[in-house]
Amino acid sequence: MDRDSATSVAPAVEAAPSQPAGDMATAAKQRRHWSVPLLLANVVAVSLLVAALASSTSPAPGGKRAPVAAARTPRSLRAVNASSVRNPFAGQVFYKNPANQRSYDSSIATSRGVVWKNLMRMREVPSAYWIDVKAKIHGTGVHSLEGILEDASSKSTPELVTFIWYDLPNRDCHAKASNGEICCKYLPNGACDYTHQTGCEAGLKEYKETYADPFVEVLQKYAGRVPVVVVVEPDSLPNLATNLDDPRCGGRATREAYTKGIKYSIKQLTTKTPEVAVYLDAAHGGWLGWQDNLMDFMRMLRRMDLPFRKMRGFATNVANYQPLGALCPHQPDSGNRNGYCLNRRHANEACCADPCGLAKDWSAGNNELNYAQELAVAAKAVLGMDAHMVIDTGRNGQTQMRQACKNWCNIRGAGAGVASTPITDAPRFVDAYFWLKTPGESDGCTSELPAGGMCPRFDRDCASVDSLGSGSGEPRAPEAGHWFDYQVKQLAENARLR
Helix, strand or coil: CCCCCCCCCCCCCCCCCCCEECCCEEHHHCCCCCCHHHHHHHHHHHHHHHHHHHHHHCCCCCCCCCCEECCCCCCCCCCCCHHHCCCCCCCCCECCCHHHHHHHHHHHCCCCHHHHHHHHHHCCCCECEEECCHHHCCCCCCCCHHHHHHHHHCCCCCCEEEEEECCCCCCCCCCCCCCCCCCCCECCCCCECCCCCCCCHHHHHHHHHHHHHHHHHHHHHCCCCCCEEEEECCCCHHHHHHCCCCHHHHCHHHHHHHHHHHHHHHHHHHHHCCCCEEEEECCCHHHHCCHHHHHHHHHHHHHHCCCHHHCCEEEECCCCCCCCCCCCCCCECCCCCECCCHHHCCCCCHHHCCCCCCHHHCCCCCCHHHHHHHHHHHHHHHHCCCCEEEEECCCCCCCCCCCCCCCCCCECCCCCCCCCECEECCCCCEEEEEECCCCCECCCCCCECCCCCECCCCCHHHHCCCECCCCCCCCCCCCCCCECHHHHHHHHHCCCCC
8 A cells, every 4th residue: 555644554453362372362271162052042053054164165086175256145134235145256357556556566676586577466466455544535546545436437347446444543452553543532642542441432423424424425426336345444343352451452442432433334334335345354363263252252243233134244364464274174063163173183184284373272263264164153153144254365375484473563484375366265155365455565664764763653563573674684664554665575575376
């Protein structure tokens, strides 16, 4: 994403809950299981879904599964949106933002060999565009929601555009690299007082009137002219499910901002723009892959009473590096999580590969395909929702590059992953692999900026042992969302685009 405003703050989504297990989430030490009443109430629904999953995930002879285009399976339900009952990515031409291509061109000009070759390919891969400040809603150029939709609508065949909706009050409560512009309570320096405890009425009013409502109004203007996917508020509700012990996330104001803000946003999107496909962020398998974390997340969503039948599903691995992996058969254990890889069972099978040590710590989310399957089963059981997923594959082409998988900022040795496509390995519940964050955009800055001066949004995680800029001779990293030439060349060198 090309940053054209000094106040623009790009996404940086941290990788794991505050209490990691093994390398990622020790909160799983006390794994909770579903209550008996909940299991009994949903056993039929879960059994039917598991049977359906099994029919789509059983390996072909030789143990390999051929990717197939995502199916368009209709549902006989009332009060559903057309966008919620079919794969919105299938059969579409995807929009490629010229601003992103210009960023790639700047790196291509100083590259050669395999890096040059892969950058040329990456330049042509569609990716999502983040509307992370109010100033990006209106405008005529391809740095704005309105300008992008106008450009996409001008094509001979209107192209599908994917946006990230990202400007909650008290945004990014568990990190610092992409704190937002709207606060529940402002400090004298204009930053958010994340520990404020007396509600978020003013912040929510600002969010609704200056971000959510104008965003929806622009989408309405292009209704029927441009196909649109919206991913809602990365790195928000997962923090409420797992990081309430952090006072920045657990305070009343932040909790109210996230739950009420997201409920309002999704209601507006699904009511006023029913043709828009809506996916809610659901972190990744290294965060919510443990049964207790996933159930905390699902129960929170149920309490929020979202319009689940009008939503398409969830987005996973947004702006992160978790491996895509291979899909395992679903063999639920006594707690109804997939036990296929747990207790070192099937450890030699590709789908049980465990580069982050998650399965050995009793998480069924050792890769994003297995995590997506867990999401589908849990959403059906707890929410009565036929959830479908879109997985961010922008930077997960490599799997063994981190010393600690909890690290998430500008990871050294990472590679670009599968190019955006609706052809997935689990078409019953995964709609697309998509570059939801453009490879080459920084996750966050080093303490000192490339041009000198101290970074105002420095997050200590961006100085981790795995982060570019922390090693000898490496260039300093720019602020989140700004183009990081050194990183994109590594991503190209290590790319696995299929």
